[in-house]
Amino acid sequence: TQLLEQSPQFLSIQEGENLTVYCNSSSVFSSLQWYRQEPGEGPVLLVTVVTGGEVKKLKRLTFQFGDARKDSSLHITAAQPGDTGLYLCAGALTGNQFYFGTGTSLTVIP
């Protein structure tokens, strides 16, 4: 059983559409990160959220950390083919470890 569940697992949309990816857990995290990973490469950090209720924007990407620090969402506006990839959330518990979500594979069709 994974600590963090992401939904949806797979998403295929047309260029220009909006989408939201969810990352849920029953555990409380001290911080939560979102990554994007291309095939055959390591994940690349997109954002870190620390405070419950925090919202961060990165161009067309909006990240939100839940008030209770148990969940997070990633919203992409006007998706582009370059957004295609595996999106991963990762939570840091009060100890030293980071645990990854189940992943969301996004395909944006031109």
Place this chain on the structure above:
Amino acid sequence: GAVVSQHPSRVICKSGTSVKIECRSLDFQATTMFWYRQFPKQSLMLMATSNEGSKATYEQGVEKDKFLINHASLTLSTLTVTSAHPEDSSFYICSARVGMYEQYFGPGTRLTVT
């Protein structure tokens, strides 16, 4: 951002042999590094936490004697897959902790055991 390298990027070995994978922090010192394993189209599974100068902490279900981790310096951690078998074939990724909340990843190592 911080740069983490891994070597080799790809390795093919025969069943029963051992393989060492290196993870280096290039422009910073990392007291804590992590090793992950990833199967195709799946997420990353934490294998172990590597702390410089002390024994690694392994996640439940990960065999310590099979996956040997050494973090001998502040810029280098190694993962040795001993007596490799085809089921050990996977994508192995390391990361280095930066500050309290973030980690930066290496590019990964594709291990194929024949």
